[in-house]
Amino acid sequence: QKEVEQDPGPLSVPEGAIVSLNCTYSNSAFQYFMWYRQYSRKGPELLMYTYSSGNKEDGRFTAQVDKSSKYISLFIRDSQPSDSATYLCAMSAPANNLFFGTGTRLTVIP
Amino acid sequence: GAVVSQHPSWVICKSGTSVKIECRSLDFQATTMFWYRQFPKQSLMLMATSNEGSKATYEQGVEKDKFLINHASLTLSTLTVTSAHPEDSSFYICSARKLEGAYNEQFFGPGTRLTVL
Numbered sequence: 001q002k003e004v005e006q007d008p009g010p011l012s013v014p015e016g017a018i019v020s021l022n023c024t025y026s027n028s029a030f031q032y033f034m035w036y037r038q039y040s041r042k043g044p045e046l047l048m049y050t051y052s053s054g055n056k057e058d059g060r061f062t063a064q065v066d067k068s069s070k071y072i073s074l075f076i077r078d079s080q081p082s083d084s085a086t087y088l089c090a091m092s093a094p095a096n097n098l099f100f101g102t103g104t105r106l107t108v109i110p
Numbered sequence: 111g112a113v114v115s116q117h118p119s120w121v122i123c124k125s126g127t128s129v130k131i132e133c134r135s136l137d138f139q140a141t142t143m144f145w146y147r148q149f150p151k152q153s154l155m156l157m158a159t160s161n162e163g164s165k166a167t168y169e170q171g172v173e174k175d176k177f178l179i180n181h182a183s184l185t186l187s188t189l190t191v192t193s194a195h196p197e198d199s200s201f202y203i204c205s206a207r208k209l210e211g212a213y214n215e216q217f218f219g220p221g222t223r224l225t226v227l
Contacts, residue, residue: 043114
C-alpha cells in the first residue's frame with residue numbers, strides 16, 4: 001500500500017464550478033499536510049499548509065484535514081481557467097521527509 | 111519571500127557527458143535541500159537530501175556515484191549527473207527548507223529538464 005493515495009484524474013470542470021480534490025494516507029504519524037500546484041513543465045508551488053486536523057481557508061482555496069479518517073481535501077471555489085494545473089498533496093511526520101501523492105490533473109473549461 | 115531558483119532550466123547533452131544543475135535559495139537560508147526527479151505524468155520521487163556542510167543522504171535505488179550532490183553553502187546545492195545516459199532524461203526539481211520556518215515546509219525550484227541524446 002502506498003503511503004499516500006491520490007486519484008490522478010484527469011478532472012475537467014466548467015469555469016465557476018467548485019472543485020474537490022482528495023488524498024488518503026495510511027501513516028497515522030503524519031501531522032503536516034500540504035497542497036502544491038504544478039503547472040506544466042514548472043516546479044510545484046505551495047498553495048496550502050496545514051498542521052494537524054482542521055480547516056484552513058485562503059481566498060478561493062480551502063484545505064481540510066480529517067486525521068481520524070486519514071483523509072485530506074482541497075476545495076477550489078469559483079474555479080478559473082488559470083486554476084488548470086496538476087495538484088499534488090504532500091504530507092509528513094515530524095522530522096521526516098515529504099510523501100507526495102501522484103497528483104490530480106485539473107482542467108477548468110471556459 | 112521563499113524563492114528558489116534552478117539553473118539551467120533545460121539542458122541537452124550527449125550520452126556519456128556530465129551535467130551540473132544548480133539550486134539556489136534567493137532570499138532565505140536553507141539548512142536542507144532536496145533533489146527530486148519527475149517523469150511525465152508522475153509524481154515527484156525524492157532522490158536525495160542534502161544538508162549544508164555534510165554528505166547527502168540518498169534514497170534507496172539512487173546511485174550516489176552517478177548523482178553527485180554538493181551543498182556548499184546555506185543558499186546553494188548542486189546536482190551533477192555523471193556519465194549521463196538517455197534513461198537519465200527527466201525533470202529534476204530541487205526544494206529548500208527554511209532555516210527558521212515550519213520544520214517541514216519546502217519551497218520548490220522551477221525545475222531543470224534534462225534530455226540526454
